[in-house]
Amino acid sequence: MDIRKFFERGTTREKRKKGRESSSGSDENDNHDKTTHVMPRSLHANIGQASHSPAKPVNISVADYSSPSTSQQTYDVNVDPEIIVDDGYHENDLGRYVGLATQLSTEKKRELLQNPWIPPRNYDFENIISEVQKTMAYAVLADEKADVAGKEQLSIGVRFYDESKRKIREEFVGFVELKAQNASAIAEAIDNFLFSSNLPTEDCVGFGFDGCSTMAGKEGGVQAILRKKYPRALYFHCSSHKVNLVVNDANAVPEIRNTVATVKDVITFFRESTTRRNYAPNLPRLCETRWSEKYKSIRKFSQHFPELVKSLETLSVEGNYATRKSAYQLHSAVTKPVFIVALQTIAKYSAVLEPVVNALQAKSIDMISVGEHIKHIKDILRNDREFPDRISNEMLQKARAVAMDLNIEISVPRLAHKQTHRSNPPSDNDNEYWRRSLIIPYIDSLISSLNIRFSQENTPAFALSKLHPLYMTKTSITDLHKNAESFQEFYNLDITGELDLWHNLWVKKALSDDQLRDIEVVDLFNEANIFYPAVRKALIILSTIPCTTATVERSFSTLRRVKTWLRSTMGEERLTGLCLMSVHRNYLKEDSEFIEKTVIDKFSANPRRLLLN
Incomplete structure (x- = not known):
């Protein structure tokens, strides 16, 4: 809410001063007990309802909340409705909320508006910090971004299992301004935040960061520095970042790299001018850091590709000089056979x-679900790699259908005996050329990156x-005990006695894989x-492992x-x-007492007296 209008000075202040002086008149000494106020129109209704005559002063009972004491003192304040000035303050939402408090005087309300309560850094919205303190394990998420003032803001979040709500929660808990962007400064900021929140170091089981060297460095990175103080907290690279890097790794194939760059240039060409937007559908910007928008942008570009090509052809002969030049260059790039085939493959x-990228952004996702999603992608890619003829025929069939609509022929580029700047594989026909030069290298790149990352x-x-x-039902009890040795000592768990019973429980259920x-x-x-109980604690630790940093x-x-x-x-x-x-606004809407009671209590805790004369 923008409450600056309420504090505008100059003409409005002079009107108030003149109103007070004129209301006093020559009988100022006789009416020394009478207190007059200039109120916004939002308060007029409350006062007018209590008034029987426009000229008759109104008595308002005011409760004094300025003292931190629990007892309240009341005062009678006389307000003359005739001097109420309509200064436009009713447009202010915060002014309306305060104006509804009929037990406060005008000056008291003005004081409230001039000193609005701001939640302190350690204020516990939705009891997040208190719930983290109760849980058996928690993980920390962090990422940084520069604000409009050029200051680096470190966003911190926590992931934990809420026993009261019986669900996994990932919550944003605050920003911390970074004095420097090196690993030691970031690690110190995270450590100070956890220390000020009274979160136990022994219960921290994970740190979720991106994969840059400053955060992920094994020797001097943030995770390496923090692990010295939090020995049980392992570093986990954000899964969404890793999927994005897998796609970026595929740009090592020159045809794929050039196609993605051209797609981005075409979208930017249409979006940077309102006139050009009329020639093309609304296309989301292809942003490398907004994961969902990236795939959505490619999907819509592929769907509207014929329309975009025709629009570029039209703009290459119409419009100003800059538009014609850029449209001609882009039209020449997107009508090449290699671009059309690569676009169909990428799409x-x-x-x-x-859908996998969207699923990874869910707060409740765990490592088991992440593994299943990635396994599903690998299975699809391996199946396509085993039958490349089928995939190449499918891609070429789609490419030829698009090319036919645009009067373009899908042909093989000129071959040379020595070629260093593009693919030049030996081939007997079109299908074999595109399969060897584009489709197989692209699939191999995706599979290799997924296996590594x-x-x-x-x-x-x-x-x-x-x-x-x-996984347990497919493992023998001997291998299960051997596997448990790696985490029992690390997390200080004694699970040996319960492991056999836990294994037999699910073997007897005889559930299918689905x-x-x-x-x-x-x-x-x-x-x-x-x-x-030991198995349950181990499962809580498993569910607390950070999968992505989407929350921060x-x-x-x-x-x-x-x-x-x-x-x-x-x-x-x-x-x-x-x-x-803003982030926890649903909590504020559900709990109206937060506005009516908590904010006023926090505000009145400041020991000061407000003059009501």
Whole structure:
């Protein structure tokens, strides 16, 4: 809410002063007990209802909340409705809320508006911090972004199992301004935040960051520095970042790299001018860091490709000089056979990755679900790699259908005996050329990157996944005990006595693989609630492992809305408080007492007296 209108000075202040002076008149000494106020129109209704005559002063009983004491003092304040000035303050939402408090005097309300309560940095919205303190394990998520003032803001979130709500929660808990962008400064900021929140170091089981060297460095990275103080907290690379890097790794194929760059240029060409937008459908910008938008942009570009080519052809002969020049160059690039075939190939596998990327951003997703999603992608790619003829025929059939609509012929580029700048494989026909030069290298690149970036690391955290019935029922009891050795000592768990019983429980259920695959880790807590306390704690640790940093990434959108160019000098405590109120706005809407009671109590805790004369 923008409450600056309420504090405008100059003409409005002079009107108030003149109103007070004129209301006193020559009888100022006789009416020394009479207090007059200039009120916004939002207060007029409350006062007018209590008034029987426009000229008769109104007695208002005011409760004094300025004292931190629990007792309240009341005062009678006389207000003359005739001097109420309509200064436009009713347009202010905060002014309306305060105006509804009929037990407060005008000056008291003005004081409230001039000193609005801002949640302190350590204010616990939705009891997040208190719930984290109760849980057996928690993980920390962090990522950084520069605000409009050029200050680096570190967004911090926590992931934990809420016993009261019986669900996995990932919550944003605040911003911290970074004094430097090196690993030691970031690690110190995270450590200070956890220390000020009184979160136990022994319960921290994971850190979720992106994969840059500053955060992920094994020697001097943030995760390496923090692990010295939090020995049980392992570093986990964000799965969404890893999928995005897998796609970027495919850009090593020159044809794919050039096609993606051309798609981005075409979208930018149409979006940068309102006149050009009329020639093309609304296309989302192809942004490398917004994962869902990236695949959505490629999908829509492929769907509207014939329309876009015709629009480029039209703009190449119409419009101003800059438009004609750019449109001609882009039209020449997108009508090449290699672009059309590469676009169909990228669109096919983007359609496979898009639902997985969206699923990875869910707060409740766990490592078991992540593994299943990645396995599903690998199975599709391996199947296509085993039958490349079928895939190449499918891609060429789609490419020829699009080319026919645009009067373009899909032909093989000129071959040379020595070629260093593009693919030049030997081939007997068109299908063989495109299969060897484009389709197979692209599929191989995706499979290789997925295997490298989503390899099952030999860590205690991944060993916990074997407690899930989907994997446990396929493992012998001997291998299960051997696997448990890697995490029992690390997490200080004594699970040996319960492991045989837990294994027999799910073997006797004799559930199918589809039924076991539908069981989430949280669903296992009820089964292990009474008789398997050690297994339950191990499962809680497994569910707490951070899969992505999507929660803190989403806070960047709030940061951009709250800290604008007009608010670029906003302090850190105010920024964090307003962002917390924005992110957790559902809590504020559900609990109206927060506005009516908590805010007033926090505000009145400031020991000061307000003059009501």
